[in-house]
Amino acid sequence: MLKDFKMDELRILCAIAETASVSRAAQRLNMPQSNVSRTLTSVERKVGLAIFLRTARELVRTEFGEQFIHASRAVLEQHEQLINLADRYKNTLQGVVTLGAPIGIHQFLGRYILPALRKTLPELQINLVTRNASEREQKYGAIFNSDCDLLISPFKPQNENLIARPFTRFRTGVFASPDYLAQHPIAEPEALVDHECITLRMLGGSDNIWTFKSKNGEPLNLTVKGGFVCDNTLPAVELAKLGMGIVYAPYYSLATELAAGQLVPCLKKERCIDLQAWLIFQRRDILPLRVQALLDGLSAHIKNLSHLLL
The missing domain is CATH 3.40.190.10 (Periplasmic binding protein-like II)
Structure with missing residues (x-):
């Protein structure tokens, strides 16, 4: 089985074909003539066929050599296109x-x-x-x-x-509608276990773990439950606005609702975590x-x- 050809080998053979001379190909490629000659010999041995006939004046392509050089040029052109494609993809903002x-x-x-x-x-x-x-x-x-x-x-x-x-x-807190809090006031985070909490799937599904700060600043994990499980905060916020329970969400995501008075924080910010x-x-x-x-x-x-x- 033939081994793969290196791009440099194909470039050298194409240069020999274009100049019909090992020495002129070496000059064009700025390489030692011995390296060019060695590459030609190596490739011919690899394929087991002559690519050039040596005459007194120049190198002439054999029938196989004509096809080999034609295919080599096509491979080199495709290789160049791949390089240009990668370069454009890597270096353009568009x-x-x-x-x-x-x-x-x-x-x-x-x-x-x-x-x-x-x-x-x-x-x-x-x-x-x-x-x-x-x-x-x-x-x-x-x-x-x-x-x-x-x-x-x-x-x-x-x-x-x-x-x-x-x-x-980002700071995360608990929020409810003003009507809900008026009917079900909350003084401490621990009271949430007795409230209707709108839970999130990513925090455990029907049984959520909500984290707060204790009075001494230590993490406080509470398991809460409720009648609604949401896979994101948007429906949870809408349910909370309707007085259906308490939502656990980032402050930034409720800026509009807080400004409009549709939702209010259930706890002081210092009891909430980042x-x-x-x-x-x-x-x-x-x-x-x-x-x-x-x-x-x-x-x-x-x-x-x-x-x-x-």
Whole structure:
């Protein structure tokens, strides 16, 4: 069985064919003549056929040599096209970047960050894909699918080969409608176990673990239950607005409802915890330029918005 040919071998043989001379090919390639001659001999031995006939004045291609050189040029051209394709894909800002995130984070980005990024990176088409975390991801880590270039998640990735950069911290609290709290006041986090809580699938399904701070500042984990289980905060917020129970959600995601008085905090902010969001991506050395640009843009803008998140 024949061994594979190296691109350099094909380039040398094509140069010999174009110059009809080992010495002239060596001059063109700026290589020692002995290396060019050695390559020709090696390839002919590899295929077991003569590619050139040696005459007194020049090298003449054999019948096999004509076909071999023709095929070699085609291979070299395709190789060059592949290199150019990879270079364009790696080094251009133009194209699609897919950003996965929970729906609440997408809302925040859409309100405060993405319009500004669109102005500074007009070449980008930013494709937003909802990736609400699951209970399994809470246990084992975030799943980074191939359909995302970047992923924002409250959990680090399962795949240890991925990069997880701290993106931002955000305060998470408990909220209810004014009517609900008027009828069912809450003084301490521990009282939540006796309330109707709208639970989230990613926090355990029907039995959720909600985390707060105790009076001395230590983490306080409470198991709560309720009649509704949601896979994201949007329906949970709507149910809470209707007085159907208490929702556990980031403050930033309820800015509109809090300002309108549709929801109110059940506990003081100092009894609530901060959670970490992670920005997950592949190694920077294999990221296309457009993905790096969005990554850097998101990271730069979020630093100026901590007052809206904590």
